[in-house]
Amino acid sequence: MTALLETKGIWQRFGGLVANSDVSISVGRGEIVGLIGPNGAGKSTLFNLIAGVYTPTQGSIIFDGEDVTGLSAAERCERGIGRTFQVVKSFETMTVIDNVIVGALIRTTVMREARRKAHEVLEFCGLAARANTLASQLIPSEKRRLEVARALATEPKLLLLDEVLTGLTPIEAQTGVELVRKVRATGVTVLMVEHVMEIVMPLVDRAIVLDLGKVLVEGKPTDVVRDPKVITAYLGDRHAVGA
Amino acid sequence: MDTAFAQRRRRDLIVAAIFAGLSALVPLFVKDVYVQNIMVLTLMYAALSQSWNILSGYCGQISLGHALYFGLGAYTTALLFTKFGVLPWFGMLGGGLISAAIAMALGYPCFRLRGHYFVIATIVIAETALLLFQNWDWAGAALGIDIPVRGDSWLKFQFTRSKLPYFYFALVLACVAWLVTWWLEDSKWGYWWRAVKDNPDAAESLGVVVFNSKMGAAAVSAFLTAIGGSFYAQFVSYIDPESVMGFQFSLLMALPAVLGGIGTLWGPVLGAVILIPLTELTRSFIGGSGRGVDLIVYGTLIVLISLARPQGLVGLFSPRRKEAAR
Numbered sequence: 001m002t003a004l005l006e007t008k009g010i011w012q013r014f015g016g017l018v019a020n021s022d023v024s025i026s027v028g029r030g031e032i033v034g035l036i037g038p039n040g041a042g043k044s045t046l047f048n049l050i051a052g053v054y055t056p057t058q059g060s061i062i063f064d065g066e067d068v069t070g071l072s073a074a075e076r077c078e079r080g081i082g083r084t085f086q087v088v089k090s091f092e093t094m095t096v097i098d099n100v101i102v103g104a105l106i107r108t109t110v111m112r113e114a115r116r117k118a119h120e121v122l123e124f125c126g127l128a129a130r131a132n133t134l135a136s137q138l139i140p141s142e143k144r145r146l147e148v149a150r151a152l153a154t155e156p157k158l159l160l161l162d163e164v165l166t167g168l169t170p171i172e173a174q175t176g177v178e179l180v181r182k183v184r185a186t187g188v189t190v191l192m193v194e195h196v197m198e199i200v201m202p203l204v205d206r207a208i209v210l211d212l213g214k215v216l217v218e219g220k221p222t223d224v225v226r227d228p229k230v231i232t233a234y235l236g237d238r239h240a241v242g243a
Numbered sequence: 244m245d246t247a248f249a250q251r252r253r254r255d256l257i258v259a260a261i262f263a264g265l266s267a268l269v270p271l272f273v274k275d276v277y278v279q280n281i282m283v284l285t286l287m288y289a290a291l292s293q294s295w296n297i298l299s300g301y302c303g304q305i306s307l308g309h310a311l312y313f314g315l316g317a318y319t320t321a322l323l324f325t326k327f328g329v330l331p332w333f334g335m336l337g338g339g340l341i342s343a344a345i346a347m348a349l350g351y352p353c354f355r356l357r358g359h360y361f362v363i364a365t366i367v368i369a370e371t372a373l374l375l376f377q378n379w380d381w382a383g384a385a386l387g388i389d390i391p392v393r394g395d396s397w398l399k400f401q402f403t404r405s406k407l408p409y410f411y412f413a414l415v416l417a418c419v420a421w422l423v424t425w426w427l428e429d430s431k432w433g434y435w436w437r438a439v440k441d442n443p444d445a446a447e448s449l450g451v452v453v454f455n456s457k458m459g460a461a462a463v464s465a466f467l468t469a470i471g472g473s474f475y476a477q478f479v480s481y482i483d484p485e486s487v488m489g490f491q492f493s494l495l496m497a498l499p500a501v502l503g504g505i506g507t508l509w510g511p512v513l514g515a516v517i518l519i520p521l522t523e524l525t526r527s528f529i530g531g532s533g534r535g536v537d538l539i540v541y542g543t544l545i546v547l548i549s550l551a552r553p554q555g556l557v558g559l560f561s562p563r564r565k566e567a568a569r
Binding site: 051053072073074077078082083085089090091092093094098101102103105106109111114115132150151153154 | 247248429430431434435437438440441442444445446447448449450451452453506
């Protein structure tokens with residue numbers, strides 16, 4: 001089976017800074033893939049390149065058999081790439097349900113249908129009780145879930161999660177993990193950027209470690225965390241025992 | 244939950260119908276021409292502010308240059324009638340279409356600007372247009388255009404003996420602008436606009452084509468504003484650049500919506516009902532001194548209202564506010 005998402009030799013430069021150099025990764029259908037790495041490794045850049053915020057300086061992005069490199073974020077959403085933002089970007093003056101309806105409207109222009117879909121997604125994400133609350137009045141963990149709900153309403157094939165579990169209490173994070181599993185169970189492929197290793201590692205099928213803009217290691221999470229190169233990248237040479 | 248939403252929409256519609264019906268009856272009791280004049284202006288500004296609200300309130304692209312579209316509507320109607328004998332009704336439609344087209348042509352470069360830069364661009368463009376019209380001889384330059392009076396007629400949309408026909412037309416205009424907003428509010432466009440206003444990046448990630456959304460809002464907003472301008476030209480039957488394209492019109496379109504509640508269905512109506520009579524009354528009662536006392540009083544009142552309710556007066560009646568407080 002072909003991969004759902006493939007990046008081929010991605011380079012991204014911002015002025016003199018090379019944020020991604022020759023990054024080639026692939027994400028299979030139905031996988032949960034974790035994209036990890038220390039600060040400044042180029043995770044967010046790669047993420048934004050896949051979501052369509054930037055166009056790569058060089059290289060191409062293949063999604064579902066189609067070259068989407070030149071498409072805008074909106075066009076990629078239509079193709080089936082949904083995303084959340086690291087710093088939540090709710091529509092603050094709108095209610096929770098209205099936030100989600102915006103997402104649902106890409107699949108239907110019939111308002112009743114969009115509203116029904118939005119309710120369904122809120123139910124799925126455990127936000128149904130907050131449907132008529134203004135987004136600005138949600139607590140941080142609810143806002144994160146709203147980000148996921150909104151993206152799910154666009155019926156994505158690939159869901160990009162940008163640090164949705166970071167900064168949550170352990171219980172909230174655990175609920176988040178359950179949600180990600182539930183999402184995958186519905187057939188959606190998940191690519192997640194995450195900092196909190198101990199939460200991500202049991203969740204993902206595969207981890208890709210970026211460092212200094214390059215793919216450092218990729219493989220099973222259990223192998224990756226023991227890899228001396230990864231430990232060096234995160235903690236420095238002295239901690240890389242057995243290296 | 245769905246039913247609660249549908250109920251609110253239906254209730255809005257019923258309340259609007261009641262208001263419209265009651266307004267239609269007012270002239271039966273109010274015969275004073277001066278007061279009727281104020282009522283016409285109030286309805287007109289309610290319609291204009293509602294139109295402004297579509298682009299600036301819902302879509303969040305604050306325009307302080309809507310006088311341009313108002314003036315284009317007035318000029319198109321007046322020029323077509325005086326130069327080519329085209330009936331004002333067609334002039335009205337033509338003015339609307341021209342304004343919508345120009346709004347999109349201007350939007351093409353301007354919608355790349357964000358926040359204050361966009362506002363500045365709208366002011367500059369409207370002022371430039373004002374200067375162009377002041378120097379355009381064919382369009383009457385600074386002297387303006389006198390619309391010849393040929394007797395009362397609905398066909399020519401002129402009435403000299405009574406203000407009532409203008410009143411009813413302004414009422415229809417206000418209702419149409421309200422209905423368009425009501426309808427758009429629960430449409431794909433309405434949701435897209437609010438999303439664009441709140442967070443363009445997030446909107447884009449959800450498949451909203453931000454640029455096209457802004458263009459759509461600008462076109463609808465300019466079209467309706469121009470209709471108001473056409474109406475005004477017929478109502479006053481004499482126009483010159485300063486009196487239909489002056490900066491004060493841009494402000495008078497924005498203020499009712501801001502005061503009443505920006506980006507809300509009822510804000511512009513409420514704002515106009517309070518603000519326009521206030522403007523006219525302060526002017527006629529204390530404006531004669533020539534020292535601008537009316538403007539001081541007027542300004543003070545606006546400041547006081549904004550201080551008391553920065554989110555707009557409409558929040559005082561909003562069911563959503565009660566929900567939020569619960």
